[in-house]
Amino acid sequence: MTSLTEKTTTRSLSVSKIPQEAFDWYDEYAHGDIDRRTFLSRLGTLSVTGLSLSVVANALTPNYAQAEQVSFNDPDITASYLEFDSPNGHGRARGYLVIPNNVNADNKSPAVLVAHENRGLNPYIKDVARRLAKAGFIAFAPDALFPLGGYPGNDDEGRAMQKTLDGNKIEGDFMDAATLMKNHEFTTGKVGMVGFCYGGYLTNALAAAMPDTINAGAPYYGTPAKSNIDKIKAPLQLHFAELDQRVNATWPEYEKTLKANKVDYKAYIYAKANHGFHNDSTARYQEKNAELAWQRTLAFFKENLNA
Incomplete structure (x- = not known):
């Protein structure tokens, strides 16, 4: 059992002490290329002075108690769950809807769809939705795992559950969520989308599949x-x-295609950052890069959705 001291050490652990191989192996594990036993076995081969295997493993895996930046009790927003019909997906879907309290049918706002990673609607993604609402957008974060009962409370189980679902139907659920936001009585009809990891793929996919909605x-x-x-x-x-x-x-190939089709794009590469650097619940988080990326994202949405 991990001691309280180890848990505290885990959260204050300097990323520089964790070898890059550990981050790479965690990425393989998180995306299903290796199982947990193989991941831990590989970590056991590392020599990290002063740090136990459990401390390194716990640093790399999410601790969502660390990830809340905007409380669900924040007085400026109202968060709730909304079920909706999804004929292009699983028939019925659900998402986390967060609305600024000054937004209504007479004072509308653009919407931003939030797409989660490959493990369902976890607390980090819900917090991202609240951050967007705090910035003035209506935010809606669907849960791909709703057909299976929703995000189960831990990422390992959520990842295994999402892997059993039809990817085309997941995309259909998010497409129907985008249409819902476009037509919502409180939105201006403008819809942006932000996504992380698998959700980043979904953002690219919906931009391509729904050019008149996204x-x-x-x-x-x-x-x-x-x-x-x-x-x-x-x-x-x-x-x-x-x-x-x-x-x-x-x-490189994606950029070549975007250029060939004259898509308006801007790409940023964040120095010394690992996959998942925006997720503030693990040691992969880089506050400076994450905040820079987020401020760029908010400015991007304000520029393109408020026009």
Whole structure:
């Protein structure tokens, strides 16, 4: 059992003490390329002075108690769950809806769809939705795991659950969520989208599949859409981590296609950052880069959704 001292050490652990191999192995583990036993076995081969295996492992895996920046009790916003019909997806879906308290049918706001990673609607993603609402946007974060009962409370189980679902139906759920936000009585009809990891892929995919619905897309370390890239109309602001070899390998060809189709895009690569650097619940988090990326994202949405 991890002691209180170890847990405290885990959260204050300097990223510089964790070898890059550990981050790379965690990325493989988080994306299903290796199982947990293999991940821990590899960590056990490292020599990290003064740090136990459990401390390093716990530093790399999420602790969502660390990730709340905007409380669900914040007086400026109202958060709730909203179920909706999803004929293009699983038939019925649910998401986390956060509305600024000054927004209503007479004072409308643009909407931003928030797409989670490959493990369902975890607390970090809900906090991102609250951050957007705090900045003045209506935010809606669907949970791909709703057909299976929703995010189960831990990422390992959530990852395994999401892997069993039909990816096309997940995309359909998010597409129907985008349409819902476009037509919501409190929105201006403008819809942006931000996503992380798998959600970054979804952001690219919906920009390509719904060019008349998605008005701005900000994928974080996401792979390209599989089709219809030539249909993209929305401006894109893409965020990449310098050390994220897996995702970055897909960027040169994607960029070439965006250029060929005259898509308005801006790509940022954050120095010495790992995949997941925006997620403030693990040691991969880099506050300076995360805050810079987020301020760029908010400015991007304000510019393109408020026009």
